[in-house]
Amino acid sequence: MTAAQETLDVTVHRGTTRGACYDSFQVPAHESQTVLDVVSWIQQFADPTLSYRFACRVGMCGSCAMMVNGTPRWTCRTHVKKVAADGKLMIEPLRNLPVIKDLAADMDPFFDKWTAAQGQHHPSQTRHDPIEPIDPGDPLRVEADLGVECINCAICYAACDTVAGNPDYLGPAALQRAWTLLNDSRDDGRGAILDAVSGTGGCHNCHSMGSCTQYCPNELNPMRAIAGLKRETAKSFFKGKRNA
Amino acid sequence: MLDLRLYMLQRLSALVMAPLVLGHLAVMIYAIQGGLSTAEILGRTQGSVLWFAFYGLFVFAVSLHAAIGLRVIIHEWLGLKGPVLSVLTWGACAGLLVLGLRAVFAVTVP
Numbered sequence: 001m002t003a004a005q006e007t008l009d010v011t012v013h014r015g016t017t018r019g020a021c022y023d024s025f026q027v028p029a030h031e032s033q034t035v036l037d038v039v040s041w042i043q044q045f046a047d048p049t050l051s052y053r054f055a056c057r058v059g060m061c062g063s064c065a066m067m068v069n070g071t072p073r074w075t076c077r078t079h080v081k082k083v084a085a086d087g088k089l090m091i092e093p094l095r096n097l098p099v100i101k102d103l104a105a106d107m108d109p110f111f112d113k114w115t116a117a118q119g120q121h122h123p124s125q126t127r128h129d130p131i132e133p134i135d136p137g138d139p140l141r142v143e144a145d146l147g148v149e150c151i152n153c154a155i156c157y158a159a160c161d162t163v164a165g166n167p168d169y170l171g172p173a174a175l176q177r178a179w180t181l182l183n184d185s186r187d188d189g190r191g192a193i194l195d196a197v198s199g200t201g202g203c204h205n206c207h208s209m210g211s212c213t214q215y216c217p218n219e220l221n222p223m224r225a226i227a228g229l230k231r232e233t234a235k236s237f238f239k240g241k242r243n244a
Numbered sequence: 245m246l247d248l249r250l251y252m253l254q255r256l257s258a259l260v261m262a263p264l265v266l267g268h269l270a271v272m273i274y275a276i277q278g279g280l281s282t283a284e285i286l287g288r289t290q291g292s293v294l295w296f297a298f299y300g301l302f303v304f305a306v307s308l309h310a311a312i313g314l315r316v317i318i319h320e321w322l323g324l325k326g327p328v329l330s331v332l333t334w335g336a337c338a339g340l341l342v343l344g345l346r347a348v349f350a351v352t353v354p
Contacts, residue, residue, distance in 0.1 A: 162320070165319075165320030165321065166245055166319060166320050168245070168325075198247060198248035199247055200245055200246070200247050202246075202247065202248070204246040204247065204248060204250075204251035205245060205246050205316075230251075233248050234248075234252065234255075237248055237252050
């Protein structure tokens with residue numbers, strides 16, 4: 001985008017999974033403008049029927065994730081000048097998910113897989129037990145801590161080519177959550193987790209292409225977590241548990 | 245489309261194949277360098293239990309490994325699943341096994 005350029009050429013996905021088209025808008029260009037600012041301008045000043053999702057606007061909730069010029073991004077934390085040097089933007093809903101309308105992706109399959117991977121906490125104690133001391137320097141705790149900052153924005157899920165080719169695949173976020181719980185001494189679901197990630201849609205489908213790790217806005221490493229799950233399930237296989 | 249059992253089968257077959265590939269390459273280079281004729285090669289392999297076991301194991305490992313790899317490609321690129329995918333997977337395995345074992349028998353059985 002040059003200094004003299006006063007408008008952005010913005011192409012926006014409209015419609016649902018069943019029928020979609022693209023609309024073009026001319027949006028005033030500003031200094032320090034985010035992609036979410038652009039989408040909001042269109043909704044407020046050009047077409048109030050445009051549907052999209054956002055909440056915190058500061059990169060904490062992850063709800064504004066969309067495809068920007070083919071790349072999954074948090075739109076609230078993406079400056080236009082960094083992704084659209086020529087002043088052209090293509091904005092679409094997150095890949096690999098059904099579309100509710102326009103830019104709002106249906107997150108149900110993403111969270112269903114999170115549950116299918118046993119992403120929920122499996123308590124090892126009750127509220128009547130004394131509080132268990134946790135050593136932050138313990139190697140297992142350090143490994144668990146690597147994944148706890150995931151906010152479930154589904155950027156990694158949209159970036160994953162394995163999900164694109166294999167819709168049953170649980171995906172990077174759900175598997176990273178499973179790995180986090182597997183290393184959490186307070187979680188008592190080891191058997192259930194290893195079973196859950198060993199099925200036909202499990203961690204063994206990952207081709208280690210690394211898009212999840214490359215695009216994660218929180219700089220997490222789901223590929224490392226999936227490699228860890230592969231190691232643990234392989235160990236359980238050799239111990240005679242054919243289904244982990 | 246890979247569960248733990250198929251994943252382990254593919255990794256373990258790769259583990260078996262790795263030294264056999266090196267052995268096969270070494271044999272080929274040796275045979276070419278020494279200028280062995282077809283008759284001389286067959287003279288060494290026919291009736292040899294060692295060469296039968298070497299290439300027989302190789303064929304088994306390749307058939308399993310390749311069939312599981314093809315299964316993933318077929319599922320991800322063509323979207324096939326269920327019984328159709330299983331038939332294609334194990335059909336490819338059986339085909340490779342038949343072709344490979346025919347060759348093994350041809351060069352090792354007198």
